[in-house]
Amino acid sequence: MRDIDDGMPGAVDALKALYPRTGRAHVVGVTGAPGTGKSTICDRLIGSFRAEGKKVGVVAVDPSSPYSGGAILGDRIRMQEHATDPGVFIRSMATRGHLGGLSASTGDVVRVMDAMGMDVVIVETVGVGQDEIEVARTAHTTVVVLVPGMGDDVQAIKAGLLEIADCFAVNKSDRDGADKVVRELQVMLDMRPRREGDWEPPVVKTAAIHGEGIGDLRGALDRHAEWAAGSGRSGQVLTDRRKSELGEIMRGMIAKAVERRIEAYPGGIDGLANDVRAAGKDPYTAAEEILKGAMDGLKESGGR
């Protein structure tokens, strides 16, 4: 998959060709703050799907160095027991370039895994904020992982997470305060406006390190997948998914077009920044000038 991640020429053609073979995998997003143990939850979920003979793809979106352009963690150590299993494909994503963002190629990798015949693709993201929104858009079912005792900020965060969570996992539930988190979530869920037939996100207690609650979590994921495929809903679900894909694909194409334009500038981004500074130009005017060139390039290459 190296060529896709790197935006090599021909990648878009390959993705176009693959596209008709996508749409069969169940894409599960697992997201939550550092320290919530979501890697362990992913690990247990892989085990649970593998026990049924399902093929599992894992896309781990790692924090990466903005300066080296490389991933810090590489493939997750805790997932290594699955790494030698031929039914499990693990891919760590790194952030690259100045303009892309994490999600530019995550969706491409998910679609490749889908086309390869994975039954389930798990997308694990670190962090709260933009990442979570992207997961919600890429995944069919989003699990938000919380733990007891993370302070007041979590209260506020939870409100934002209500919008994207199809399921909550309160992990490390052997710690004090787990029931309080469950209750608070339930109150927030009960308070939010909803219509008949809306999905009611279940709140599942897990202690993934001990394997506890994973069966319940699996049950919740499966029920959500069934619900989403249900009559009357699948049309909207497919449209929403197509919307996310379109946005994400455009963002990636644009970022690559601009990056190519900057690379073609003598001295690259450094040369450009120096020239802008030396000319006493404001960056808005400079950005407009570069973009006009990038747009021409994009039009000629057809987005490739």
Added chain:
Amino acid sequence: MRDIDDGMPGAVDALKALYPRTGRAHVVGVTGAPGTGKSTICDRLIGSFRAEGKKVGVVAVDPSSPYSGGAILGDRIRMQEHATDPGVFIRSMATRGHLGGLSASTGDVVRVMDAMGMDVVIVETVGVGQDEIEVARTAHTTVVVLVPGMGDDVQAIKAGLLEIADCFAVNKSDRDGADKVVRELQVMLDMRPRREGDWEPPVVKTAAIHGEGIGDLRGALDRHAEWAAGSGRSGQVLTDRRKSELGEIMRGMIAKAVERRIEAYPGGIDGLANDVRAAGKDPYTAAEEILKGAMDGLKESGGR
């Protein structure tokens, strides 16, 4: 600042006009996971700057609902004691649109506050990952906030944060394990490759809720600002800043051009997604078609 955030026509002209008046504020990024108490740290820092009569701008990048398009938190409640102080300007950012991302307009707001004469602009971000990278690029000095007892994930995260942190605050340092976090960070900092004259990120213990360690943190911020302005370095610092600005401004302009194109489509993004689906088109081909149209629009309007 509504027009800038919303990408209203004329905003780019206003930003061009403001630009020569920017570059005087010290832009401080404060970033860390939920539950680390970074809002409290920001609050204490505002107090510390205000005690010296400095004017302070605060840009709080809130997690926001991907569906409602609005901020969940609004201006931070804990910052309200400063909200009536005429020397403090607080602005919460919401994520909007399908293609932008958080940082598209954060930089614009920072530059407006700078041009308005703020001595310090504090940018607070929630989350680990892409957000952090953006902060590191926008801010002159980035403070990464950690707390004791957040589990193994934090170890991994720390490695990524080494690259972007100009200063570490180990907050809630009255809790068990604070010294261990400090030692671990120090070991990691000692191990990383560095050259003579490189900045050595200090590790400061804080208990912001009790106001402890804020003086030390302020000292670290001021020393970093002095270091960055030092002989031989300011040229590179200015070039780096110009690079971040250029990337961020281009991303924002393109996102807006594409969003305008999508809005002009009958039925907007829903209509587009439905048509793509009905036509059995793959989203890569559809994305190329939309982008070509958006590029034409961008060229005609000169990026506005």
